[in-house]
Amino acid sequence: MGIIAASTPGIKTARSVPRTNPSIKEITALAKINIKFYKEQSNSFQKLKYEVFEKREKENKSWKLDLLSKICWPLKFSASWSAIMHKTSGSYPGQSNITFLPMIDINPSDESCIYTTLHFVCKEAKQNKCTPILTFDQPLYWKAMMIVQNEPTTSSLKSLVLKLGGFHAEMSFVGSIGYLMSGSGLMNIFETVYASTAVSHMLSGKAIARAVRGHFLLDTALTALILSNIYGIPVPKIEVSSEENAEGNLTQTYDTSKVQIHDTCYTEEVSHATDLLDLFSKGDVCLADVNQSNSLDTIKDKIQQFRHSRSKYKTANLWFQYMDMICILRDFIKAERTGNWTLHLESLKAMLPYFTASGHNLYAKSAWIYLNQMECLKDKHAEVAALFEAGYHVIRRTDQYWAGISSDLAIEQALMRSIKTTGRLTRGRGMSESQRALWILSMPDCAEINSAMMSFTGTKFYSSDQHKEDGVSRQKRDTKDRMIFASFLEERNPFIEEEGMRNIETGVSATSDVNTDRGKDIGLSILKSMEGKCVSDFTFKRKHQAITLQDKPICVYAEPEIATIDPQLLFQRFIVASDSIYEDKSEIFSYELSSQPSSMFDSSGFMRAASKSTLADTIWNLGDCTTEYTDTVYSYVVDGGSLMHKIPWKSGLTFGEICKRYVDSVKCNGTNSVVVVLDGYVSGPDTKDAMHLKRTKGISGTKVTFTETTPFRSKKETFLANNENKQNFIEMLSKKMHSNDVKNAGEKVITFLYGGVPHEGLDILRYKKFANRVLTCKEVIQIHTLPPTTETATYHSLRTYFQVQTWIGGEEIDPCDFGWLIVNGKLMPIMTKRQPTPQRLLLIIRCNCKTNCDTRRCTCRKHGLECNISCGECRGQSCMNSRHGDIDVEADELFSDSS
Known part of the structure; x- marks a missing residue:
């Protein structure tokens, strides 16, 4: 268990670094945390309820700037939303100071490890005379909350303020977006810009930096499509020119300078918005001036009118819902970057319906309890609530307004990245107890020495104040990708007046029970059923979740197929x-x-x-x-009547399996061409009637209506005594034998190929x-x-x-x-009528754990597999047996101090 301490504002004291030569034993003793083994004191946590939230107004003072960043493209090829927001200013506490604390050498999901961490943090906070505030990602947060709630009222742990990691909650929300949009064509859109392997990680929320960029660019392209319908602004089409290089291969080049926007006189509000963004980018106007613009109110009203006019079309509603989810994602990132505590809570609350609708149940439960705890913060810890409202709930690694990051991302960037860098603990030094202790205790002094050496040599390293997405090359890349998205969408417009729901890429229509376009309403109904119930009483049911386009296959299996998965x-x-x-x-x-x-x-x-x-x-x-022509023909003629009585019929077999026994028997004995001659048992008069009566010896069987899947339950002689039964069986057998010839020929050809x-x-x-x-x-x-x-x-x-x-x-x-x-x-x-895998193998590739998949009771963990989207509760996003904790390399770029 790695731990960091962040103090805001950071305080650095000038001091000399003494030269010492301690032994390894002394160093290890300094960085050792005594383990406290956890024993449950009560079951108070099981009585914790999902309380109804307080009603409060959403505090998003810069929503007009958000709208402005979307509507001005393609009339003005500006920087991305993050680069525009980087130009905003406001009050903030200052840069934070991060200190590495000793590690606990136990599995982080172990309750004793969490219990030890809680006591250690409380002890350190008491020495520094402050309230202990501790952040965990979802699996550890749920266990930590359980431990604190079950402690007696006199326990020191009752003073703790537990926070849910915002970065991992964001990753889970991006995964919810990917799930609700599965089968809609979103994957196909992203694959026009990103590699297919990257897209799967983007939609699951793991490649978070690529996912956020892709979603924001697509949201802008969708907005351009809406404005094209409202104002007649042409959507720019990217021109693709193919040139043959020296090796004879074709390469595609995108020339964005050829995009022509007609000099049409657009309405006054659009022109005013374009000019306003240009002035804001130059620094001539501030956020307050943008908020006073009435043109943006007019544009917003017209967009809402357009949405209302398409509200009865399911495909359009699905993509309107997608844009709403991206708006929530944008608000959450804004809350973290600027330290807006109220917006942080409100945007997290807005995520809850989508968590429940998409089956991200563990995050739905944890986020609800977290929001309930934070609403009570003013009563229990008024000083902490005041600090959070002042922006102290985020960590700033640089001294900038748009630089806040959540605590769980800070530990990934500062501690985990340092540990895994070449030459550090996992890739060079080693991870023994003494090596960890030496590295952690020496890091602060190493930083001081490094700073002193740079001052002595006159060498300093600075990062530019310009946002990395505000550069010329990045703007060109973003513009190119927006145009690719816009060109794709214009040809497959999701906002046309069309009944039913469809995949905008393949055109496949959804069945009537697909309801993913009402994902928010479905999620709200699940949340409504949770209100007032104890955490131990409520159980999520998959049948209540949203049904996506991908959940209903266009080709049917004989049996219900397993959960949709790559x-x-x-x-x-x-x-x-x-x-x-x-x-x-x-x-x-x-x-x-x-x-x-x-x-x-x-x-x-x-x-x-x-x-x-x-x-x-x-x-x-x-x-x-x-x-070469040959007149020799080899044929084998088999008496069907004899064959009929030769094969025994076992009770319990289906009629299809009985037919297969006949086919296999002929297949084993015949070499080239085999002809089976069977009598016909037609309903009308026939020359064979007399012989048939003689053979039945007066026995008349009961008529049986059967299909290939019907099990055989009677005696063979009684069944065949009925002519209609015999005729129907012969017809079924004839079809089987005929199709078997086709099957054998086809298998030989495919095997040869x-x-x-x-x-x-x-x-x-x-x-x-x-x-x-x-x-x-x-x-x-x-x-x-x-x-x-x-x-x-x-x-x-x-x-x-x-x-x-x-x-x-x-x-x-x-x-x-x-x-x-x-x-x-x-x-x-028909793809196949056989199950995708043997039943006993199918049972172990997914789990249905109600907890955090941290024991060998989890079938995935037991067999050495990671949890994935097919798992029942965790869906591979929010448990201790998934890779959601491994941060994409680009995550540091997206949420670093330069962005």
């Missing part, structure tokens, strides 16, 4: 988890091991486009396609390809490059046969019998 991630987890279950790993490769057959279908659920030119070249390169050995089978070939690439490939093995499973290839072969019959005008067959399914009046391909 196919590549799911494949990797299955492979890792199978090591402890299967001795022969080739068994599991008969399953797809992903939420959809990636070799045949892309991430949107559509069949992959065929490379027809490559196929044509291959055929022509084979040379002469003619074959993947370079397999004849009669090897796709499942074995799939495993061999995987094993070979593990040994030879230097990159991650992409699941879509592996051959399909036999089950997936079967449906693909059936669809191929149906298409060929359509082209040649052959027999009329039902497409639903050949790999297609009717969904909403349209034919959609």
Whole structure:
């Protein structure tokens, strides 16, 4: 457990650094914290209730500047929102001083570690005569709150003020945005600018810097699209020119100077807003002047009127909700950067409905309790409440107004980054107790010596006052990316008057039960049900969460599919988890091991486009396609009646499985062409009637209505004694045998295309390809490059046969019998009817822990897996078994002192 202490304003005292030579034992003793083992005193925490919040007005005095930064593009190519806000000014406490404190060598999630930390902080605060204030991220905050609440009233821990880490709460909120917008086309938009791997991390909230930048740029592009509808301002289209370089490869260059904005006389308020932003950027006007602008009020009213006119269209509402969520994110960042305590609480409160609607339940619970505690702060710690309102709840690493960061981000930037830098503890010195003690105790004096040496040599390092996003190169990059987003959106306008909800990229329409466009209302209804209940009594239910576009697949499985998750991630987890279950790993490769057959279908659920030119070249390169004529034909004729009685029927098997036994029997005994001759049992008069009566010996069976999934429960002789039963079974068996011929032919072709050995089978070939690439490939093995499973290839072969019959005008067959399914009046391909993975493997790749996944009772942790978005409660965002604590490198750039 790493601990830092931040004092605001920072005080530096000039002192000489004595030269000493202490032993390692003495150094270790100085930096040692005595462990206090935790024992629960009571269960008071279980009685803690979700209290109703106080009603207060949202304090956002710079909302007009936020609007101004969005509406002036593309009339004026200005800097980003962060660069504009960096020019604001106000009162603030000053720069903070950060001190590293001794580490506790126990698992941070251990209750004894947290208990020891609480006592240590209280002891240090008492020595400095101040109130102890301690910040944790969500998993540790929940445990710390439980410990404090369960302590007796005389305990010193009752004086603690616990804060929920704002940075990790922001990451969770960004993950909520990504979840609610899944399947809407947001991922496709981001992939026009960012790599697909980066986009998945952006939408989960882990690549926080890229995510915030991408969301803000997209919000500006959406606003430009709305203003285009209101004022007729043309949305700039980026011009892409392709030039062939010296190596013969095509490169794309974006020339933003060619974007032409027509000299149309726009309304007075738009022109005034553009001039106002120009004056503010030059420093000629201040924030107070911007707030007095009536033009911005007019523009805001017109935007609200436009939104109201599109309120009955679900796709438009979904993207309006997205813009509202980005507004909340912007307010929260502003509250942290400026130290606005009221805005911090109000923006966190505004996140709650989206936490609950998206299933981020642990953050919803913790944020609610945190807000309740902060509302009572004036009564319990009036002096702390006054300091927070004055801006002391954030830490400033530089002496600037727009430089505040939350405490949990400060420890990531100051302590964790220092530990993990090359030459430091984890990458050089080592992490033993003595090494940690020596490094922590020497860091303050090393900083003093470094400062003294710079003064002595006349060498100083300064950072520019200019915001990094206000530079020319960054503005060009932001403008280019905005234009890419705007061009994408103009062609796929989400604000058109269209009933229903759709993915703006693929055009796939949602089913009627998709309600993600009402995410806020759904979240509020869940919050309403929590009011007044104890934390131990309320349980979140997944059925109450919002249903997204991605939750409803466009192609249907035979069984309900598992939670939507990245196919590549799911494949990797299955492979890792199978090591402890299967001795022969080739068994599991008969399953797809992903939420959809990636070799045949892309991430949107559509069949992959065929490379027809490559196929044509291959055929022509084979040379002469003619074959020598031979009049020898080998055929095997099987008596269907004898075959019918030869195969035993076991009670409990489905009729589909019984048919498969017949097909397998013929397949094993036949070599080339096999013809099975079966009698017909038609309802009308037939020449075989007399023979059929003789064979039944007077027995008449009961008519049974059955399908392939119907289990067989009676005797075989009684069932077949009914002619109608026998005729229906023969028709089912004929279809199976016919489709099996197609299946075998298709499997042979696909096996050949993947370079397999004849009669090897796709499942074995799939495993061999995987094993070979593990040994030879230097990159991650992409699941879509592996051959399909036999089950997936079967449906693909059936669809191929149906298409060929359509082209040649052959027999009329039902497409639903050949790999297609009717969904909403349209034919959609059946991916597979087999579960993605064996059931026992499926049970261990996700957990449903109600706590923080910090013990081996968590199935993910037990099998060496990290929690992910498919997990029930934590969703891989807010537990001790996820990577949410590993900060993206860019996070330091986004929230550093220069931004």
